[in-house]
Amino acid sequence: MTTWTDVINYVRTRYEVLEEADGWLRFRLDADGDRTQQVSVHHVVDAAAGGAWLEISSPVGWADKIELGRFLELAGTCLVGGAAVVDGVALLKHAVPLTDKSVITEFTRALEMVVAQADTFEGELTDADHF
Template sequence: MINYVRTRYEVLEESDTWLRFRMDTDGSRSQQVSVHHVPDDDGEWLEISSPVGWADQVDLRRLLELAGSATVGGVAVVDGVALLKHTVPVEDLSVREEFERPLKLVVAHADSFERELAGTDHF
């Protein structure tokens, strides 16, 4: 998965267990996204997350309402940043259907939520 991301997107930062990269969205906007490898007792997972805004600067209740109508993702606050997150199992992972599709959906929703709630393109 790491090589797949490296060849398609602008990698901003990486470690042994995660990548942070930028994807273009609508118009001149872009969106940061992270993919973390998360081992678990039940197997291995990839967590896709994309920031929506600083948690203290967005309406978190409205974010929960927006995320509730999204096809993928859940909402979390990590280090003061409101995120849209989605997790996929690594076992039998098809790049197109089980990674790329939710990746693009998470990024599109996060960018849309950022635009609506923060009015910026900071992330």
């Protein structure tokens, strides 16, 4: 079974970790061109939702500075991810169950998709690379 520690170690060996706390990591990935994109992964344990999950989120922009209706339209075109606003930041989010050995593969695919889409949306909605 894959553990939260396995995920932490996987991330540490592949990405620039910016911040780490109990049950949470924030790190940076390279995106297209000279762009980068931040992403957070939270370890969420919820018995009602079936146990442990990895919640992936990547910022798109400050909610008060982007057109939220357009963000929702863009998020509706994604295979993975849902739109959210947390602490004033518009995020693209996705969750993966932390269940077995294939989690790292599933996590990596979802991570790359969420980050690519969030970076594309950030570029379209802000014409900048703040995150």
